Amino acid sequence: MLAGSIFILSLAGLPVYGQSSASSASAASSTTSSSSVSTTSGVSASSGTTSVSVTGSGTTSAVGISGSGTTTSNVTKTEATALTFTLAVTNPTAVPLASITANETSLATIPLPSTATPATSIVAANYPPMDKVPPTDSSEVQAWIAEVQATPTVAGGCPANLQAAQDTSRCWWYCTGCVRDTDVQECPDKGTWGLTYDDGPSYYTPNLLTYLSANDLHATFFTVGSRCLQFPATLQEEFMAGHQVAVHTWSHPYLTTLSNEEIIAELGWTKKIMKDVTGVTPNMFRPPYGDIDDRVRNISIAMGLTPVMWTRMSATATFDTDDFDVHGGLASSYGVLNNWENIIANASKIDTGFIVLEHDLFEESVQLATGYILPSAMQQNFTIQPVVQCLNKPMTDAYIETNNNATNPPAASGAVTLSSGAPGSISTSPSKKNSGVSLKISGTSSALALSGVFAIIALFL
Ligand SMILES: *[C@@H]1O[C@H](CO)[C@@H](O)[C@H](O)[C@H]1NC(C)=O
Ligand SMILES: *[C@@H]1O[C@H](CO)[C@@H](O)[C@H](O)[C@H]1NC(C)=O
Ligand SMILES: *[C@@H]1O[C@H](CO)[C@@H](O)[C@H](O)[C@H]1NC(C)=O
Ligand SMILES: *[C@@H]1O[C@H](CO)[C@@H](O)[C@H](O)[C@H]1NC(C)=O
Ligand SMILES: *[C@@H]1O[C@H](CO)[C@@H](O)[C@H](O)[C@H]1NC(C)=O
């Protein structure tokens, strides 16, 4: 049972995300840099035994755990201690809500239902260190940078740049009136829930996959490249089971704080390992914390990745269950379900479908999803689908290689509209739907308790 050697790593092997993570990660990695992780997972596929090997030195060990980081945030959160509503239904085998806490015991993990051979042998030494912004001087990153260097235009405006002006993939507003409307923030059809889970794969992703499978549900997994390196077989199972897999960066940084080159490294490496494991390259991406601006958006689109956010009611209210914060003790299981109830109430008021922020990194979030949120949602008859399908597109359109470029052109050219005409004319197209959106990250924080140390405070989205 190959998986065993992966799963015996303690939960503390998961990363710290948050404002103080740099210091705690570096502290931890300095103590683990000489360790070597060699994990072999051979698995029985129907056609025989295949193996997934993950080898490397010093890069797959726990990063950012046992951090000696100090808590510096002044944010306080109030934890709910009871539900304020009655759930329609729960899973009979649900873990009791009172037990889904930051202090809960780490339960045994379960094996994946199936695995197969990765498209490429996954060797940790062939990737950057996990959970750190990758260096930008590698040949891979340099090549990805070259991919997105748009040819500059020359002085003289549209007449001097006729070819560029006619290049719809450039979407040059000044000459064509082209606008972009590329962000996905909801599903078009009312009653439809674009189900997403971020930050995995993790030790408890198999529990979620098993529940989804048993209930014939499919989701979009926005996976972290470092977690794909740590759990390649789980990423592969997500793909094989018919879920959509999509990009959530290599080390989970606030992307707007990074240089162009670093953003490219974050997205490029994640695309690469996902392709190496599954054989296909995702074309959707969720920015960690929802931290995206036009610079990040432009780079992601140039790299073939459409940004997928989650539904927003106002500048301060988004469809965030806050499930991520139960593990760190900053939210309670009751609070998460109360948030869910508010989300559902709001979802019934909007005339589109919706997308909710949830995570599969920690066992508490998975327990809440499988024990309560999903049973409740099914009882309420939502149409639950991966994001690509809630957009009324086939699953094949979720990947660059299998995307139907004729009917589902890549984002860079897909949102192009041409004005009636003259160079410099003002577009009459509506402004893009996310203009003016303010990010939710300022001020709020969350904590992760890792190895018993409350180390990090930062709102996790
Ligand atoms: C916490 O509050 C103190 C006193 O108001 C302030 O000096 C400090 O900068 C605050 N720390 C953070 C992380 O906001
Ligand atoms: C993003 O791309 C648009 C369209 O090409 C361009 O107008 C805008 O200046 C770019 N923004 C940034 C920050 O690169
Ligand atoms: C975890 O357990 C400790 C010791 O029993 C307790 O002080 C702390 O409040 C608990 N934390 C949470 C988030 O329940
Ligand atoms: C739901 O909508 C109400 C009213 O607009 C708002 O106050 C609340 O913050 C929203 N909650 C969520 C989770 O969207
Ligand atoms: C869901 O659908 C079932 C079967 O059609 C129906 O009996 C039930 O009342 C519906 N529930 C809700 C909340 O609409």
Ligand SMILES: *[C@@H]1O[C@H](CO)[C@@H](O)[C@H](O)[C@H]1NC(C)=O
């Ligand atoms: C769509 O374009 C991509 C990128 O050029 C290509 O790899 C892929 O094969 C194309 N899809 C189809 C169905 O031809």
Ligand SMILES: [Zn+2]
């Ligand atoms: Zn995330």
